[in-house]
Amino acid sequence: MRPVDEELVPIDEVARRVGLRASAIRYYEQRGLIAPAVRSAGRRWYRPAEIRRLAVIRYWQRSALMSLDDIADLLAGRPDPTWARVIETQIESLQAKADRLRAARALLEHTLEHHRDAPPDGCPHYEQLIWTSEGHAGHHDEQR
Known part of the structure; x- marks a missing residue:
């Protein structure tokens, strides 16, 4: 049964759209890189904001070859020395x-x-x- 929120997308469709395996999406959720999925009828459903965030994660991993720890720092958006250092290091790399x-x-x-x-x-x-x-x-x- 589909959740009431019509914008929610099932994990298999999210995986197809973003180009990730469902297991990777679950792992990113476990690591706190994306918000927890809505669960309904034994399936995980994701909001558009999380789908966009997954696309960003995929982009940074593939194009800049960043570690998940660095991506987590970037996504946290903290304007602190760690955040700026991650960006500067990536630019240099x-x-x-x-x-x-x-x-x-x-x-x-x-x-x-x-x-x-x-x-x-x-x-x-x-x-x-x-x-x-x-x-x-x-x-x-x-x-x-």
């Missing part, structure tokens, strides 16, 4: 990841442009790209 991806792309583009028919062994530009992308600028000469 994303910037470092973007830098690594940019360097990897440059390396692949160089390989495609200059080494299409042979491995780039011994290419000074290739080695420079590798060493600088790893944060070891100037150290590649020591390895020779």
